Amino acid sequence: MKRSTLELLCCPNCQSALSLRDERGDGTVDEGDLFCPYCERSFLIRNGIAHFISPQELEGLNRRFARFYDWFSHFAIFNKVFFLSMGGERKARTEILDRLDLNGGRILEVSIGSGDNLPYLFESPTAGEVYGLDISAAQLARCRSFVTTRGWSVDLFLAMAEVLPFKAESFDSVFHIGGINFFSEKKKAIDEMIRVARPGSKIVIADESERVARLIARTLGFSRSCQGKKVDTSVPVHLVSDTMEEIRVDGIWKRHGQYHGYCLEFRKPA
């Protein structure tokens, strides 16, 4: 983690500024402890990744999917195969990433997974500093080794989309691909993306269509209900505050005349 990133971080419980203790690392912070003076909680930094959650405290779908993605991180090839049938990974990812207004500012990927969007982001001469978080420690470990191999500077955080450990208005672009259909609290996650985005910035959210989500759930044997409630995998446009501007939804990942995904985008008022 870059030392300067401390300025962006806040306690996920009370949003107070954090202080850094017992810091170790050569230029960057590889090990240490982020301390909230208000809650008196501390959050470990290990191998450069700040840990804002522990698996034991996750509930509902988040608990189920953190475990699933820890396991799934060994089968990253699945994503490539999925996108192959949609015209290839490059096409599938740039169809979404091209909608971001990259202007050299800070970019946050919520649910960065193993970092498969990064090659396309870093191709852009207007990509700025990149930050990513995920609920799965194994996905983040893969992402860290990927960015280290490529020599990219990307700060990573183990955190939940529903409770972001960042101060308000910290990022110039915020995006999410591929997880929100099965988040525990989608509305909370969308509100958090809005909170951490700078006024005037674009927020882009994409996932599989309801039909594909149903098919994936059936194939992988997920139950589509959790804690007695049916999981809603419709496009979450109804959860976007109506104070947002330029709200639009498009079908993406077209194959045999059918869209296999959706992309929801909007702008936070300036």
Ligand SMILES: C[S@@+](CC[C@H](N)C(=O)[O-])C[C@H]1O[C@@H](n2cnc3c(N)ncnc32)[C@H](O)[C@@H]1O
């Ligand atoms: C299909 S992968 C997509 C990864 C990456 N965005 C991509 O486009 O390749 C979905 C990711 O969402 C993460 N995820 C699931 N629920 C989450 C939550 N509540 N908060 C943060 N990440 C979550 C999973 O761990 C997984 O890495």
